[in-house]
Amino acid sequence: MKIRMVKIDTFRENVIFLRKDSEFCRAQTFSPQTKVELSWNGKTLVGLLNTIDEPFLAKGEVGLCEYAFEKFGLPAGTDVKIRHMDPVKSVDLVRKKIHGEILDEEDYLQIVKDIVENRYSKVELTAFVVACAHGPMEREEVVHLAKAMVETGDVIKWDSEMIVDKHCIGGIPGNRTTMVVVPIVAAYGLLIPKTSSRSITSPAGTADTMDALADVHLDLKKMKEIVSKENGCLGWGGAFTLAPADDIIIAVERPLSIDAQGQMIASILSKKKAAGATHILIDIPVGKSAKVTSPLYANQLKKLFEYVSAKMDMFVDVIITDGSEPIGRGIGPVLEAIDVLKVLKNEKDAPKDLWDKSVELAGRILEFDPKVRGGEGRKIAEEILLSGKAYEKMERIIEAQGRRTLKEPGPLKREIVAYKNGRINEINNQKIAKCAKLAGAPEDAGAGVYLLKRVGEKV
Amino acid sequence: MKIRMVKIDTFRENVIFLRKDSEFCRAQTFSPQTKVELSWNGKTLVGLLNTIDEPFLAKGEVGLCEYAFEKFGLPAGTDVKIRHMDPVKSVDLVRKKIHGEILDEEDYLQIVKDIVENRYSKVELTAFVVACAHGPMEREEVVHLAKAMVETGDVIKWDSEMIVDKHCIGGIPGNRTTMVVVPIVAAYGLLIPKTSSRSITSPAGTADTMDALADVHLDLKKMKEIVSKENGCLGWGGAFTLAPADDIIIAVERPLSIDAQGQMIASILSKKKAAGATHILIDIPVGKSAKVTSPLYANQLKKLFEYVSAKMDMFVDVIITDGSEPIGRGIGPVLEAIDVLKVLKNEKDAPKDLWDKSVELAGRILEFDPKVRGGEGRKIAEEILLSGKAYEKMERIIEAQGRRTLKEPGPLKREIVAYKNGRINEINNQKIAKCAKLAGAPEDAGAGVYLLKRVGEKV
Numbered sequence: 001m002k003i004r005m006v007k008i009d010t011f012r013e014n015v016i017f018l019r020k021d022s023e024f025c026r027a028q029t030f031s032p033q034t035k036v037e038l039s040w041n042g043k044t045l046v047g048l049l050n051t052i053d054e055p056f057l058a059k060g061e062v063g064l065c066e067y068a069f070e071k072f073g074l075p076a077g078t079d080v081k082i083r084h085m086d087p088v089k090s091v092d093l094v095r096k097k098i099h100g101e102i103l104d105e106e107d108y109l110q111i112v113k114d115i116v117e118n119r120y121s122k123v124e125l126t127a128f129v130v131a132c133a134h135g136p137m138e139r140e141e142v143v144h145l146a147k148a149m150v151e152t153g154d155v156i157k158w159d160s161e162m163i164v165d166k167h168c169i170g171g172i173p174g175n176r177t178t179m180v181v182v183p184i185v186a187a188y189g190l191l192i193p194k195t196s197s198r199s200i201t202s203p204a205g206t207a208d209t210m211d212a213l214a215d216v217h218l219d220l221k222k223m224k225e226i227v228s229k230e231n232g233c234l235g236w237g238g239a240f241t242l243a244p245a246d247d248i249i250i251a252v253e254r255p256l257s258i259d260a261q262g263q264m265i266a267s268i269l270s271k272k273k274a275a276g277a278t279h280i281l282i283d284i285p286v287g288k289s290a291k292v293t294s295p296l297y298a299n300q301l302k303k304l305f306e307y308v309s310a311k312m313d314m315f316v317d318v319i320i321t322d323g324s325e326p327i328g329r330g331i332g333p334v335l336e337a338i339d340v341l342k343v344l345k346n347e348k349d350a351p352k353d354l355w356d357k358s359v360e361l362a363g364r365i366l367e368f369d370p371k372v373r374g375g376e377g378r379k380i381a382e383e384i385l386l387s388g389k390a391y392e393k394m395e396r397i398i399e400a401q402g403r404r405t406l407k408e409p410g411p412l413k414r415e416i417v418a419y420k421n422g423r424i425n426e427i428n429n430q431k432i433a434k435c436a437k438l439a440g441a442p443e444d445a446g447a448g449v450y451l452l453k454r455v456g457e458k459v
Numbered sequence: 460m461k462i463r464m465v466k467i468d469t470f471r472e473n474v475i476f477l478r479k480d481s482e483f484c485r486a487q488t489f490s491p492q493t494k495v496e497l498s499w500n501g502k503t504l505v506g507l508l509n510t511i512d513e514p515f516l517a518k519g520e521v522g523l524c525e526y527a528f529e530k531f532g533l534p535a536g537t538d539v540k541i542r543h544m545d546p547v548k549s550v551d552l553v554r555k556k557i558h559g560e561i562l563d564e565e566d567y568l569q570i571v572k573d574i575v576e577n578r579y580s581k582v583e584l585t586a587f588v589v590a591c592a593h594g595p596m597e598r599e600e601v602v603h604l605a606k607a608m609v610e611t612g613d614v615i616k617w618d619s620e621m622i623v624d625k626h627c628i629g630g631i632p633g634n635r636t637t638m639v640v641v642p643i644v645a646a647y648g649l650l651i652p653k654t655s656s657r658s659i660t661s662p663a664g665t666a667d668t669m670d671a672l673a674d675v676h677l678d679l680k681k682m683k684e685i686v687s688k689e690n691g692c693l694g695w696g697g698a699f700t701l702a703p704a705d706d707i708i709i710a711v712e713r714p715l716s717i718d719a720q721g722q723m724i725a726s727i728l729s730k731k732k733a734a735g736a737t738h739i740l741i742d743i744p745v746g747k748s749a750k751v752t753s754p755l756y757a758n759q760l761k762k763l764f765e766y767v768s769a770k771m772d773m774f775v776d777v778i779i780t781d782g783s784e785p786i787g788r789g790i791g792p793v794l795e796a797i798d799v800l801k802v803l804k805n806e807k808d809a810p811k812d813l814w815d816k817s818v819e820l821a822g823r824i825l826e827f828d829p830k831v832r833g834g835e836g837r838k839i840a841e842e843i844l845l846s847g848k849a850y851e852k853m854e855r856i857i858e859a860q861g862r863r864t865l866k867e868p869g870p871l872k873r874e875i876v877a878y879k880n881g882r883i884n885e886i887n888n889q890k891i892a893k894c895a896k897l898a899g900a901p902e903d904a905g906a907g908v909y910l911l912k913r914v915g916e917k918v
Contacts (some may be wrong), residue, residue, distance in 0.1 A: 007512035008476070017467070053466035056515045091715070098593050098717060123711050126585035134557050134593045252582050256550070258557060 014047035017063030046379035138264035171291030180358035186232030285323025332448015473506030596721035630750030640839015645691030742781025791900035799818030
């Protein structure tokens with residue numbers, strides 16, 4: 001059968017189309033849930049079969065949806081073999097998990113391998129995600145899952161013993177500390193090859209904000225070059241295939257908005273491990289409208305991060321921070337970039353909270369260096385920031401990645417004024433994020449919300 | 460937008476296709492997981508959006524997969540409105556269930572309503588199924604689920620106070636007692652309007668076997684006519700929309716082979732309730748290679764059947780039977796029909812176990828009649844079968860439904876002989892079923908396995 005791309009966007013499910021009148025369909029009995037395997041020269045692709053009765057496939061053609069076609073990576077017209085796929089054995093393990101059993105290292109490796117090779121249908125993938133989300137996973141299972149995710153993807157190797165990284169579990173708009181922390185840490189001399197995600201559900205991810213200042217699409221060679229010169233970079237993680245199982249799992253987690261502790265930790269730590277990190281600072285903001293609403297739960301997460309990372313030969317320091325309101329004033333890529341530059345330049349109207357949180361986090365990272373005594377990190381970070389060395393480093397990183405001209409914020413503005421006098425008691429993170437998204441962020445980099453007043457200020 | 464059917468078989472998922480260059484796609488930002496709602500004159504249809512870049516849709520057309528098109532039931536070219544679907548609120552309840560909470564009656568009704576109206580994507584549906592399968596549902600929850608399934612479908616009403624039914628939870632090849640029980644019970648005078656399923660995973664369902672003798676596709680009017688004359692019938696349940704949520708749920712359960720107690724019981728009892736049954740005999744065969752392998756588990760199921768049916772104003776009698784080997788000798792539609800006819804005609808070589816189990820079950824059903832004392836049912840059933848009245852009744856039912864000429868068993872045969880002398884110790888139900896399926900049953904009605912020897916016999 002000759003392959004052909006069918007331009008249907010199936011969102012990360014390999015769908016393979018065959019004419020109902022094709023020989024393969026006529027000769028076999030199957031349900032439309034049947035999976036088939038295409039093979040060419042040792043290369044295989046597994047997909048869900050959809051039988052069609054439309055003329056858009058010629059006789060002798062097999063259609064691949066866009067996602068499957070790109071995954072297979074063969075030119076249109078390639079003559080492939082087609083056969084029924086053998087049952088995916090690891091689905092038996094998912095069933096065990098559904099029934100409450102604890103799976104071992106080998107089990108998770110098998111499951112994750114099959115997921116990465118696209119052998120799981122969306123139904124099976126969902127079953128796995130939900131089975132793991134229902135009741136906490138044993139912490140040993142989180143280790144197995146994280147290790148399996150690392151093993152089934154690429155791993156970046158560095159010529160240094162200490163590679164530091166930071167990660168915030170998110171939920172706080174404007175929280176762009178990474179873009180201040182990286183130049184401080186890099187200026188100090190630790191290696192911090194930072195890759196970040198684009199916005200998933202928020203008005204801006206670090207990669208979106210950095211994108212307003214420089215090219216974030218770094219390949220491995222370029223990233224290594226920049227890091228060898230500048231000690232740090234600020235790239236987009238999507239350019240690599242680190243822990244690819246995670247991206248596939250997220251595709252079903254997101255529509256369900258499942259917030260599964262074990263999976264989240266496995267997801268974060270596997271990406272870091274694959275990126276070569278040895279020391280990681282994890283920021284967990286706690287607040288009424290943050291992702292984590294109780295200090296108790298934050299502490300639980302902390303313990304689990306510590307346990308799992310140790311088993312993966314990484315060191316994490318978990319810091320629980322104030323998540324009661326947005327950080328900085330700008331929310332949206334350009335507005336956040338402006339905040340970041342003000343902080344790096346130590347300008348008078350730089351958002352104090354962003355300045356403060358950034359040196360706090362950078363200080364904790366500097367303490368990964370055995371030469372820095374506990375408690376001294378913050379002072380060193382402050383000195384670096386105040387001296388202008390961090391700004392200088394950021395300029396060099398931007399130059400190395402490829403400078404972009406920072407856009408002006410969007411021209412349409414509306415100032416929201418209070419209808420009576422008073423003092424701001426509370427800002428809801430989720431609602432402010434929604435406003436910024438409705439304004440057009442992050443697709444429109446100049447869109448967003450600028451907070452003229454913060455908690456405690458008079459209006 | 461004008462609707463058009465796209466002949467793609469998506470297996471019970473409503474998929475709606477829009478051109479990427481359509482105004483709707485250009486004006487909106489959405490992920491391909493987005494659901495859209497089509498509406499026409501108060502009628503609505505919800506489906507998962509797939510964006511396409513293929514010329515098979517003209518501008519201004521919206522494509523519906525076969526399943527969605529039939530569900531919508533409007534002619535091609537109907538001018539419909541299209542809009543983003545509001546988030547499905549009941550998915551929040553599914554999330555609660557995932558996190559281990561217990562849902563109430565109103566929760567289940569909302570979930571099942573949304574499922575029946577196709578508002579759930581396969582991912583959400585799977586999440587619900589797995590969340591319910593993981594750890595037993597509270598028995599009150601099973602009641603809620605079953606009632607919600609009844610409420611969201613059609614219900615058949617009868618002019619009689621007692622409508623009896625029987626159900627076997629399955630797993631034993633050749634177990635065609637229903638086709639003997641129905642004519643016995645109908646000949647006695649109780650109303651037994653039996654609808655059965657076709658084979659799902661087995662070599663033959665009762666509907667497949669009856670299909671070898673008579674037309675099983677009865678509509679409601681015809682079924683009522685036949686039952687008013689003959690007291691019983693043997694139709695195919697798929698002709699009605701009784702508890703339609705169940706069929707949708709099964710579509711994801713089957714590929715996962717999840718065997719969830721609560722869902723199974725809700726599924727069976729909701730179908731029976733919707734069919735108007737008041738008294739049901741449930742047969743649970745227990746055996747090493749049966750669906751239920753331990754008497755302990757069978758007893759648990761029994762209690763749950765009793766509890767749930769009482770809450771649904773039905774009476775069940777649960778009988779735990781021997782499931783150690785197939786029942787009768789034939790496995791496959793025609794071969795099983797031959798066994799059934801031999802039993803009804805009391806022929807000398809009729810399979811004794813099928814004869815015996817059938818009168819036992821029929822006897823228990825007759826005892827639903829307040830006039831029959833406990834323990835007397837079996838004797839009455841035997842008399843009816845031996846007198847030929849059951850056979851006569853079966854002939855009348857076949858005539859009423861539309862007689863078919865029973866096919867000969869398939870012409871290609873292979874006799875399997877033991878390679879040494881001995882006695883049969885064990886027959887594996889699952890392996891025998893697989894052999895019969897590989898031979899072509901049930902698609903090929905004449906295909907199957909005929910057991911020349913049974914457990915305990917010499918070879």
